[in-house]
Amino acid sequence: MAGKESSSVPSTPLLKDELDIVIPTIRNLDFLEMWRPFFQPYHLIIVQDGDPSKEIKVPEGFDYELYNRNDINRILGPKANCISFKDSACRCFGYMVSKKKYIYTIDDDCFVAKDPSDKEINALEQHIKNLLSPSTPYFFNTLYDPYRVGADFVRGYPFSLREGAPTAVSHGLWLNIPDYDAPTQLVKPRERNSRYVDAVLTIPKGTLFPMCGMNLAFDRDLIGPAMYFGLMGDGQPIGRYDDMWAGWCTKVICDHLGLGVKTGLPYIWHSKASNPFVNLKKEYKGIFWQEELIPFFQSVALPKDCTSVQKCYIELSKQVREKLGKIDPYFTKLADAMVTWIEAWDELNPSGAAAGVANGTAK
Numbered sequence: 001m002a003g004k005e006s007s008s009v010p011s012t013p014l015l016k017d018e019l020d021i022v023i024p025t026i027r028n029l030d031f032l033e034m035w036r037p038f039f040q041p042y043h044l045i046i047v048q049d050g051d052p053s054k055e056i057k058v059p060e061g062f063d064y065e066l067y068n069r070n071d072i073n074r075i076l077g078p079k080a081n082c083i084s085f086k087d088s089a090c091r092c093f094g095y096m097v098s099k100k101k102y103i104y105t106i107d108d109d110c111f112v113a114k115d116p117s118d119k120e121i122n123a124l125e126q127h128i129k130n131l132l133s134p135s136t137p138y139f140f141n142t143l144y145d146p147y148r149v150g151a152d153f154v155r156g157y158p159f160s161l162r163e164g165a166p167t168a169v170s171h172g173l174w175l176n177i178p179d180y181d182a183p184t185q186l187v188k189p190r191e192r193n194s195r196y197v198d199a200v201l202t203i204p205k206g207t208l209f210p211m212c213g214m215n216l217a218f219d220r221d222l223i224g225p226a227m228y229f230g231l232m233g234d235g236q237p238i239g240r241y242d243d244m245w246a247g248w249c250t251k252v253i254c255d256h257l258g259l260g261v262k263t264g265l266p267y268i269w270h271s272k273a274s275n276p277f278v279n280l281k282k283e284y285k286g287i288f289w290q291e292e293l294i295p296f297f298q299s300v301a302l303p304k305d306c307t308s309v310q311k312c313y314i315e316l317s318k319q320v321r322e323k324l325g326k327i328d329p330y331f332t333k334l335a336d337a338m339v340t341w342i343e344a345w346d347e348l349n350p351s352g353a354a355a356g357v358a359n360g361t362a363k
Helices: 032-039 069-082 088-097 123-132 182-187 220-226 242-257 276-299 309-324 329-348
Strands: 019-025 043-048 063-067 102-106 167-176 200-202 215-219 260-270
Touching: 019 088, 019 123, 032 123, 043 088, 063 069, 063 088, 069 088, 069 329, 088 102, 088 242, 088 329, 102 123, 102 220, 123 167, 123 215, 123 260, 167 220, 167 242, 182 276, 215 220, 215 260, 220 242, 220 309, 220 329, 242 260, 242 276, 242 309, 276 309, 309 329
Parallel strands: 019 043, 019 102, 043 063, 167 260
Antiparallel strands: 102 215, 167 215, 200 260
């Protein structure tokens, strides 16, 4: 697993000046050593969770900025209450302060994986390839991603749809420890994922998916304001649904705006399983609530005048308040936080505040 030079490292790193790597953490970032061949050319945004007086050590040679809770409070003021505390959901603050077009976010227990030929996987490079090629949300291609080398559209695929749609999200997967919920962890404590599937798929329009935030990339210009990881952790009745919430909101908005979401490659090596009993305590209410949340998101309709991500998200917050607020007061609080998040985003990103849907071309 040691980081070393690999033939998969491009001579000139892709999007070197257009991408930030966002890492939430409570510990020293020794894991970056193995990622050095792949991450060192890029700018890192580290969001420190927990005690802001604790010093986080970052290996030498990385270009980074680090934000702790004091920084979040200073920058956002009263609006800082929309950023979760003592939960990895705090990572979305990094999305907000970034000034780059693309974001890659990874957890600090995710290591470099190897493909079946024992070659180290440059996860970031594959995410970038996913984002820079179109998606096919309107018609499923049975050879999966038709834009990959060695693949194409199969017979019967409409020519009118072969231009595809701009890709907003690239959702990567994990070898070793799968991203299971607490009940599944408890039933299968020793299960490990060793299956490497060499495929990238577009998630069809109208289909939701469980988005995991530990190996995820997205086009910040296209979908950034929808990547809010909600209210989780300290003082909240729920945890471990931060990325799920962001994924459901993002997918509904991508479908409305004609944007694509991909899943599959690249893989990372997820090194350690979290405590299933702690996870069950965090997830307990969510396990029940999601049975009502999913039908809500499946039935969401956004008006035609919602032509920007911000407008879509504000409309979604209204529907959350109206329909999910009946389930629990938490959702009324969450709806308020969704509005606060957009207000804070627009304050820090004034040029994009009134923008409509981007055209999907690389800037």
